[in-house]
Amino acid sequence: MKQLTTPLTEEAVSRLKxxxxxLLSGKIYTARDAAIPKLVELIKEDxxxxxxxxxxxxxxxxxxPAGVGPTSSNKLEIEENMGILSDAGIKMHLGKxxxxxxxxxxxxxxxxxYAVMAPVTALLESxxxxxxxxxxxxxxxxxxxxxEVRDFPVIIASARGxxxx
Amino acid sequence: MEQIRKIAEKTLLEAxxxxxxxxxxxxxxxxKAESSANCRWIMEQIMENAATAADRQSPLCDDTGIxxxxxxxxxxxxxxGEMIEAVRAxxxxxxxxxxxxxxxxxxxxxxxxDQSGGLSGDPAAMIPAPIQLLSTxxxxxxxxxxxxxxxxxxxxxxxxxxxxxxVSVIIDNIAAWAAEEVGKLGCTPCTMAVGIGRSxxxxxxxxLQAMAKGRYDSQSPMEQAITDRVNALGVxxxxxxxxxxxxxxxxxxxxxxxxxxxxxxxxxxxxxxPRVACSTLSR
Numbered sequence: 465m466k467q468l469t470t471p472l473t474e475e476a477v478s479r480l481k482x483x484x485x486x487l488l489s490g491k492i493y494t495a496r497d498a499a500i501p502k503l504v505e506l507i508k509e510d511x512x513x514x515x516x517x518x519x520x521x522x523x524x525x526x527x528x529p530a531g532v533g534p535t536s537s538n539k540l541e542i543e544e545n546m547g548i549l550s551d552a553g554i555k556m557h558l559g560k561x562x563x564x565x566x567x568x569x570x571x572x573x574x575x576x577x578y579a580v581m582a583p584v585t586a587l588l589e590s591x592x593x594x595x596x597x598x599x600x601x602x603x604x605x606x607x608x609x610x611x612e613v614r615d616f617p618v619i620i621a622s623a624r625g626x627x628x629x
Numbered sequence: 630m631e632q633i634r635k636i637a638e639k640t641l642l643e644a645x646x647x648x649x650x651x652x653x654x655x656x657x658x659x660x661k662a663e664s665s666a667n668c669r670w671i672m673e674q675i676m677e678n679a680a681t682a683a684d685r686q687s688p689l690c691d692d693t694g695i696x697x698x699x700x701x702x703x704x705x706x707x708x709x710g711e712m713i714e715a716v717r718a719x720x721x722x723x724x725x726x727x728x729x730x731x732x733x734x735x736x737x738x739x740x741x742x743d744q745s746g747g748l749s750g751d752p753a754a755m756i757p758a759p760i761q762l763l764s765t766x767x768x769x770x771x772x773x774x775x776x777x778x779x780x781x782x783x784x785x786x787x788x789x790x791x792x793x794x795x796v797s798v799i800i801d802n803i804a805a806w807a808a809e810e811v812g813k814l815g816c817t818p819c820t821m822a823v824g825i826g827r828s829x830x831x832x833x834x835x836x837l838q839a840m841a842k843g844r845y846d847s848q849s850p851m852e853q854a855i856t857d858r859v860n861a862l863g864v865x866x867x868x869x870x871x872x873x874x875x876x877x878x879x880x881x882x883x884x885x886x887x888x889x890x891x892x893x894x895x896x897x898x899x900x901x902x903p904r905v906a907c908s909t910l911s912r
Contacts, residue, residue: 530688560816562812605731617670
């Protein structure tokens with residue numbers, strides 16, 4: 465089983481194959497429908513501050529006392545911003561559900577991948593070492609968080625212009 | 630009343646954290662039948678997740694769901710308003726202890742619809758749906774609690790079917806609806822829950838009863854026919870493409886009336902559902 469630790473290098477991402485299983489470790493960011501448009505605004509206005517997106521993962525989830533679990537990545541606010549987030553350094557977009565051919569092509573151009581995971585909240589909780597709010601605290605459980613994780617099980621759903629769907 | 634409150638709390642926690650034995654068994658059987666290695670890997674994780682959740686008494690899924698309550702009464706049994714309030718209080722205790730995801734929307738009618746009134750920070754603000762009352766021949770009062778997640782609600786459908794006096798037409802319709810929706814669910818393998826009644830209210834109620842009482846180790850020919858049709862879609866676990874798209878079907882057919890129409894409620898439950906537990910309140 466392939467092991468990946470963030471930050472992800474260009475070379476490591478370019479070697480990922482569609483359908484490959486990966487255990488993901490390190491610090492990752494979370495953001496979903498509410499936080500992603502706000503993050504994109506910060507990118508456009510060059511106001512990222514302490515947020516370092518280089519080689520990073522965006523996990524599409526809320527972070528609540530109940531835990532974490534992937535939401536559908538094909539929601540408009542999430543999928544339509546994968547390109548600009550990849551330009552800003554995001555190498556892996558992590559969620560669930562089918563994404564469009566257009567998005568698959570954009571990710572290929574930017575050497576980024578889309579990965580999916582099962583909504584295994586209890587298992588993910590047992591592999592989450594730390595969490596903190598990274599941005600937009602006013603969004604509550606939909607705030608952007610930084611998680612420190614060990615061996616999150618993911619499947620590469622789209623890489624190099626191909627897709628499992 | 631304190632005892633009823635404690636039982637309701639325990640029942641909710643069990644529903645939200647624990648796979649029943651027949652569910653563990655069907656997952657083991659489906660893993661053996663699945664030819665896709667990636668889908669088998671996802672199902673292994675779902676089972677490991679269930680073991681971890683039961684061990685920690687933590688939620689199976691971060692969408693902890695909306696509580697749905699069924700109460701079943703035997704002949705000679707009665708239910709007081711005080712008992713119902715004790716059940717509701719136990720559900721609130723369970724949501725706080727779990728903890729449930731705090732996503733109840735606050736405000737007046739308009740604010741609750743556009744979500745402009747903000748969210749309650751209290752997991753117990755996710756109040757239960759209206760209680761359904763059932764009768765039984767057994768001399769008990771039985772409590773069922775189901776935790777209904779949001780994803781399957783998006784993919785559910787209650788609509789009329791012109792049956793042409795042929796059961797296969799109804800099954801064809803259910804299979805066609807499943808073909809439209811199950812691939813978009815994301816959290817497969819699902820369990821198909823179906824209620825067929827005379828009205829939309831009745832069909833939805835019967836679907837909920839099917840979820841509460843359905844068993845993975847007991848499938849009728851109609852249930853098996855729906856399962857086979859859904860599995861033929863090849864959606865597989867997490868939509869990755871595989872042999873097992875649904876673990877089983879739970880179907881409840883209610884009374885019907887002389888008409889060319891049946892009302893069908895279909896809910897493609899997610900990989901953890903039905904999240905259901907049952908307790909006896911009194912013997």
